[in-house]
Amino acid sequence: MHPARTQYASGRGYLAACTLGLPSAATREALATDLERWAGGRASAAEYSSVVERARGHAATLLGTRPERVATGSQVSVFAGLVAASAAPGAEVVCIDGDFSSIVAPFLARGDLRVRHVPLDALADEIGPGTSIVSASLVQSATGEVADATAVSRAARDAGAFLLLDTTQATGWMPTDDLDADVLVCHAYKWLSAPRGAAFAAFSDRAIADLTPHTAGWYSGADPWASCYGPDLHLAADAGRFDVSPAWHAWAGAEIALRQAAELDQAGVRDHDVRLANAHRERLGLEASDSAIVTWPDADGDDLAALTGAGLVASGRAGRARVAFHLWNDDEDVELAASALGR
Known part of the structure; x- marks a missing residue:
């Protein structure tokens, strides 16, 4: 688990940083404060x-x-x-x-x-x-x-x-x-x-x-x-x-x-994200890579549907299923994805 994970209220099963990131607690607080200041006529x-x-x-x-x-x-x-x-x-x-x-x-x-x-x-x-x-x-x-x-x-x-x-x-x-x-x-x-x-x-x-x-x-x-x-x-x-x-x-x-x-130590973030991505690749029988994004052929969308049906958030692009691993993810997310895909 990456130490920054505590900053995120959710993230379990969220495998879509490559589509839309999740706000940290501090970002949510900043947005809430800004909304209140704006609504109260105090925005500058x-x-x-x-x-x-x-x-x-x-x-x-x-x-x-x-x-x-x-x-x-x-x-x-x-x-x-x-x-x-x-x-x-x-x-x-x-x-x-x-x-x-x-x-x-x-x-x-x-x-x-x-x-x-x-x-x-x-x-x-x-x-x-x-x-x-x-x-x-x-x-x-x-x-x-x-x-x-x-x-x-x-x-x-x-x-x-x-x-x-x-x-x-x-x-x-x-x-x-x-x-x-x-x-x-x-x-x-x-x-x-x-x-x-x-x-x-x-x-x-x-x-x-x-x-x-x-x-x-x-x-x-x-x-x-x-x-x-x-x-x-x-x-x-x-x-x-x-x-x-x-x-x-x-x-x-x-x-x-x-x-x-x-x-953050960005090299450390890379190591965390790529390790999880490669663990997912191993479960799919894919070769290891240097990317935090994992994609594989899914022309009919069956794998994406299986991930979504299991309550996971993923995406599909150009006839491929796509998942991404980031700060809020850990090994449990790898297991959840593998289980949803029957791997």
């Missing part, structure tokens, strides 16, 4: 800004960077869209075949880019001199496979390509503080157990200089409270220029969730 816009800034610092810790390189937002696709909008017409974009739509669709929607979809295990090899942008998830949503980030980063640098990495299915269960990318994007509602609507991204110097902040608004200035009105354009010199106006109530919970994650 200035205090919400302070909350967002604290969360920005925690996000920087999780991504191994400095707060001034982190932008806050609401969705991964918005940050990916900024990268897509920067591409020259006809530019080659390399994506992983079957990757999550939020980091693929913005490039396809342009209609004038050459988007190539390649197998995950061939991604680094497929990046070449003609590649302008590489857009990929560190951990695949549909299969749980983990990309070789070092090899992909090296190939992108050698080719001079811009690298966008999505860590939504990684940050929270594995260390993501040593990745080399131009933009790292993450939504915090899965493994980080934050309310939906709180996303963040880390930008390199190249990204800050080259990307146009097409979503610029009042929160994109160095001092948002001084950039509420035109006619001038107010842009922060750092990654704050890519901020969008925060969903305040989501960030009230996200700040606590991100702080708790940043304080």
Whole structure:
């Protein structure tokens, strides 16, 4: 059992961190307090800004960077869209075949880019001199496979390509503080157990200089409270220029969730989660892996139905059953899942 398990009111049989994380007791308290303050007319816009800034610092810790390189937002696709909008017409974009739509669709929607979809295990090899942008998830949503980030980063640098990495299915269960990318994007509602609507991204110097902040608004200035009105354009010199106006109530919970994650030994979380995932794989007769997500073929949905019928929470993606193991899970959850599947 992971020591953090005591922070979660439930979790027994909940095998869906890859779909939606569970709030800790501290996150629930923060949200309840925020609701009471709002209902009582005591909510403060200035205090919400302070909350967002604290969360920005925690996000920087999780991504191994400095707060001034982190932008806050609401969705991964918005940050990916900024990268897509920067591409020259006809530019080659390399994506992983079957990757999550939020980091693929913005490039396809342009209609004038050459988007190539390649197998995950061939991604680094497929990046070449003609590649302008590489857009990929560190951990695949549909299969749980983990990309070789070092090899992909090296190939992108050698080719001079811009690298966008999505860590939504990684940050929270594995260390993501040593990745080399131009933009790292993450939504915090899965493994980080934050309310939906709180996303963040880390930008390199190249990204800050080259990307146009097409979503610029009042929160994109160095001092948002001084950039509420035109006619001038107010842009922060750092990654704050890519901020969008925060969903305040989501960030009230996200700040606590991100702080708790940043304080954990992420290597220890990975060891805990992967050990349970591999114990489940063993019961299914699957080979061990380095991922906290376990998937297997389930075209008819029979296994997912069996898990659900036993009171467990799992998911199905791309014709596969999918379970995930996180802080609130222990060996009993492995036994429950195996029993439900008759293994």
